[in-house]
Every structure is written in structure tokens, then in C-alpha cells.
Amino acid sequence: MLITVTDPLDPRLEMYAKLTDKALRRRMEPERGLFMAESAEVIGRALDHGIEPYSLLMSPKWVSILSPLLARLDPSVPVYVGAEEVLRGVTGFHVHRGAIGAMRRPELPAWQEAVAGARRVCVIEDVVDHTNLGAIFRSAAGLAVDAVLVTPRCADPLYRRSVRVSMGTVFQVPWARIGPWPAALDELKAAGWHVAAFAPAATAAPLDHFAASLPSKLALLVGTEGDGLTAHALELADSVVSIPMAAGVDSLNVAAASAVAFWATR
Secondary structure, three states: OEEEOOOOOOHHHHHHOOOOOHHHHHHHHHHHOEEEEEOHHHHHHHHHOOOOEEEEEEOOHHHHHOHHHHOOOOOOOOEEEOOHHHHHHHHOOOOOOOEEEEEEOOOOOOHHHHOOOOOEEEEEOOOOOHHHHHHHHHHHHHOOOOEEEEOOOOOOOOOHHHHHHOOOOOOOOOEEEOOOOOOHHHHHHHOOOEEEEEOOOOOOEEHHHHHOOOOOOEEEEEOEOOOEOOHHHHHHOOEEEEOOOOOOOOOOOHHHHHHHHHHHOO
8 A cells, every 4th residue: 555655754654763763763663563674675585474564665766666575565554655855854864775664573482482393503692783693694594504592682683784684584594582591501401402602712622523523403502792602601501612713813703603603514
């Protein structure tokens, strides 16, 4: 349902307003059960996985270009169309990826349900950078990780930047919050998972050695930017694994390290 809008203060666009205000976004999105998806590809991937839109917002030039995407929507879903200066006035930035979708948040499963039937999962402890988080999800999808578990203090995978960097793979890979943390690692291990913690420790097993004989149910545990995994999480792990480095470099960025670990253990 195409609806022309001309006023950035139109109350129907309130959920798109001030998208650059992090405090507002973090407060509104979980409470209202919505998240933002940018670009036709990301919105299309969300639709592929059964995620329903509240509405879409785009400029007139994209209406014909995105007609295949619009044809997939229920006719009752509003598609707000406004000039680029109107959209900029609403969102606070230039909308150059075709469209923004305000999407209904899917209900997250319990972590036990998310890993049911899985053989390889990633557990992300306290990663707060949304770019890193999105990149980890994209690597997980591309390198056949069965599920992702994020700790309570980890950033929101459905934050707009995370969704965009992941290219919508946050909808593709089953994921859930795992807690209480880190005590839940004991539950994970009791369910038959071998927890391999990635850390540049002197006693860690080199990744290529570890990958030569993998357990049947493998949980790859990666930690936050800067400090890495907490001491308690390392203590509860079954193995500590490192990626051999050269030239005096201590370690890789968490997103890059995760991709290497996913590839080596595929």
C-alpha cells in the first residue's frame, strides 16, 4: 500500500525518526518489538525467513526498482514514499540503500532449542561492537555454523548496523541468548558440547592441531574486543585454542578470528 509522505514530522513515521540517536534506538526497538532493516537485499532476506514488516520507507525512484520486493508484501503493509530530503529529515541520514523496513522482532527460542540438532555452534561473549557482531554472523552463515549463542551483555544482533553488516544473515542463522553467564557453559557441556575457547594463551593448542581431531559437538567460544574472554569463561572451557600469529602480532580482531576458526573447523 503506497502512501506518499511530505512531512518529516508525520506521526506515521515516528518509528523511523532519529535513527542516528543510539540511546533512543536502544530504548525503542526492544520495547516496541521492532528492528530496522536497510536495503532491498536485507529486507528480502528477512521476508525469506518469515519476518513480518510493520512498514517500509523509500524515495520515489526506488518504487519501480523494488517492485519485485513490494509484490511480496501483504497489501495492508504501508509503504511510505517521500522525497529524499523528507527521508533525510526523518532518519537523520541519506537513505541510499533503496529502502528501510521497520520489521517485527521474531520471538527468540531458548538456547537449548536453538542448538537442537546442531553439531557446531559459536558462543559470543560480550561483543559490543555491532560491526563485529554482524561480521561474525555473516561468517557463521557462509561457513556453515549451525547456530550462534550470545551472552546477556553481548550487543543486539538485530541492531541496524549489525543487520546491515551481516547482509541479513542474522535471520538465516538460528540464534539465542544464553544465560545465566557463564554458568550456562556448564549446562552446555552437560548437553554433550565440547567448549573450545579462543584466546592467545601460552598454553593454548594451535588451531590447526585442534582441528585435526574435532569433537562431534563443538562450541566455539569467542570473547569481547580488547580484553577477550573472561577468566571464568576460560576456566569452564574444555579446551583453549589459539590462532598461530606472526610478526609479533598478538591476535586477530574477533570477527576475523571467528572466520578463521569457522573455516578451520568446517
